[in-house]
Amino acid sequence: MEDELIDSARLSLSRKSQLPGKGFFYPDSLDEDYAEERVKEAVEDADVVVVADTDADGLGCVALVREMYDAALDVASFEESVAERVERWESEAPAEDEDDSGEDGDEDEEAPRSRVALVGAGPYSLDDALERVAEYAPDGIDAYVCDLCPDDYRWIADELDALVAKAASVSWYDHHQWDDETMQAVRDAGVELVVGESDEECSTDVTLRSLDHEFDDRWQELAAVTRDHDLWIKEDDRSDDLSDYAYWVNPEEYVxxxxxxxxDLPPIVEQFIELRRVEKQQLIDAALSRAEMKRVGPWTVGVTYGRCSQNEVAEGLRERGADAAVVVKPAGSASIRGSDDFEHAHEVAGQVNGGGHPKAAGCKPDIYDDMLDYAHHWTTNGATTKRVILAAFERVAEDVEAEAEAETDRDDDEDEGVETER
Structure with missing residues (x-):
C-alpha cells in the first residue's frame, strides 16, 4: 500500500472526517513490538513507573508523581519543538504525522528520560502494560497505576501479581466506577487502591490527595481545571486547553x-492550540452535519459518525435536544455521552464491549471480522455500529422501565400493608 493512501494530511476534510488515522492501518503485531520496545527503554533504568491513561487526567497524575520525586524533565526542549510546529502550521500545512489523531511532536529515541517512567495504557491494553513493566523494570521500583479501571479483574490478575512481586510498592489511584469484587481483588493482591467518587473527583484529584507530599497551590489548581473537563463541568475555559493539548501531543510533552x-500554559503552547483548533472545529461541524435524532424509550439519542472531538460534538447534540449522544468513530469504537436526564452511558457501553461513567462511556462492538466489514463501516458512516448501539439503548430502556415498575409495585405493596394494619 502506498503511504499517501493513508496520509491524513493529504485528504480533504470530508474524507479525513470519514476515515481513521494512518495508525489504524498498521498491523497490531507491529504496534505491539514497537510498544514493547518503548516500554523497555522507558522503564529499564527507572526508579518509579507510572502506568496511566494518556488523557489530561491520567497525565496530570504522572506530573504529580514526578513532582513528588523531583523527576521532571527540562521543559526548554519541548518548548522549542512546539515553536517549530507552530512555524510549520503557520507557513504551510501540518506534517504527515500531524493530524487530529493525537501525539504531534517528536518521539526521539535520544530524548531525555525521567527516572519516573511513563507507560501509557488504556482499559484494553492495561494487561499488556502491567506485564511489560513487570518484565523490564528493575526490582524494587515504586509502581503507580492512574486513571484506569479494569473491566474484568481476571484480565489483569496474573500481570498484576507479577508487578507486585517485582515492585517495592504498587499504588493505584482512579475515579471510575469499580465493583466491590474487583476492588477487593486488587487490594488482596497487595496494592494500595484509592478510588474516588466518579461524579465528584477526577483521578488527578485522587492522586493529589493520596500522595504523601506537600504540593503547592498550582497543583490544586491543575486538579480543579482537569476535573472541570474530565467531569464535563465546563465552567473554566482553560480545561479545554488542557484536554486538547493532551490529546494532540506526545504524553511526555504534556506532562x-x-x-x-x-x-497557565506558555504563549507558544497557546498559539499551537489555537492553530490546531481551526481544523478541530471543522471536523466537529462535519460530524454534527451527519447527526440524526432517534427516540429510544424515554430518551432522545443523537447519533453521528466521524473523526472528531466527541465531547464537543456531544455538547452540540445536547443543544439540539438530545438526552444522550453517540459518536461513532471511523476506527470502529464509539463514545457515549449522557446528561442530567440520562445517566446510563456505562450501562449501554457495557452491553457492547465497553464501560465507563454514568454520563461518559466508550465501547467498540465486536462486529468487525475482516477489512470488508471496516470498508462497509466507512462507506455507510458506521451504520452497523449505530444499529448495534441503539439496540443496546433499547435494552437499557427496558431494564429501566422494568425497575421503575418494580419500584411502583413495592410502593403499592407497602401502602397496602399500612392500610391492612389500620
Whole structure:
C-alpha cells in the first residue's frame, strides 16, 4: 500500500472526517513490538513507573508523581519543538504525522528520560502494560497505576501479581466506577487502591490527595481545571486547553509542560492550540452535519459518525435536544455521552464491549471480522455500529422501565400493608 493512501494530511476534510488515522492501518503485531520496545527503554533504568491513561487526567497524575520525586524533565526542549510546529502550521500545512489523531511532536529515541517512567495504557491494553513493566523494570521500583479501571479483574490478575512481586510498592489511584469484587481483588493482591467518587473527583484529584507530599497551590489548581473537563463541568475555559493539548501531543510533552507551568500554559503552547483548533472545529461541524435524532424509550439519542472531538460534538447534540449522544468513530469504537436526564452511558457501553461513567462511556462492538466489514463501516458512516448501539439503548430502556415498575409495585405493596394494619 502506498503511504499517501493513508496520509491524513493529504485528504480533504470530508474524507479525513470519514476515515481513521494512518495508525489504524498498521498491523497490531507491529504496534505491539514497537510498544514493547518503548516500554523497555522507558522503564529499564527507572526508579518509579507510572502506568496511566494518556488523557489530561491520567497525565496530570504522572506530573504529580514526578513532582513528588523531583523527576521532571527540562521543559526548554519541548518548548522549542512546539515553536517549530507552530512555524510549520503557520507557513504551510501540518506534517504527515500531524493530524487530529493525537501525539504531534517528536518521539526521539535520544530524548531525555525521567527516572519516573511513563507507560501509557488504556482499559484494553492495561494487561499488556502491567506485564511489560513487570518484565523490564528493575526490582524494587515504586509502581503507580492512574486513571484506569479494569473491566474484568481476571484480565489483569496474573500481570498484576507479577508487578507486585517485582515492585517495592504498587499504588493505584482512579475515579471510575469499580465493583466491590474487583476492588477487593486488587487490594488482596497487595496494592494500595484509592478510588474516588466518579461524579465528584477526577483521578488527578485522587492522586493529589493520596500522595504523601506537600504540593503547592498550582497543583490544586491543575486538579480543579482537569476535573472541570474530565467531569464535563465546563465552567473554566482553560480545561479545554488542557484536554486538547493532551490529546494532540506526545504524553511526555504534556506532562513536562504542565508540570512546569500548571494550567497557565506558555504563549507558544497557546498559539499551537489555537492553530490546531481551526481544523478541530471543522471536523466537529462535519460530524454534527451527519447527526440524526432517534427516540429510544424515554430518551432522545443523537447519533453521528466521524473523526472528531466527541465531547464537543456531544455538547452540540445536547443543544439540539438530545438526552444522550453517540459518536461513532471511523476506527470502529464509539463514545457515549449522557446528561442530567440520562445517566446510563456505562450501562449501554457495557452491553457492547465497553464501560465507563454514568454520563461518559466508550465501547467498540465486536462486529468487525475482516477489512470488508471496516470498508462497509466507512462507506455507510458506521451504520452497523449505530444499529448495534441503539439496540443496546433499547435494552437499557427496558431494564429501566422494568425497575421503575418494580419500584411502583413495592410502593403499592407497602401502602397496602399500612392500610391492612389500620
Amino acid at each position: 513536562t509542560v504542565v508540570g512546569a507551568y500548571g494550567v
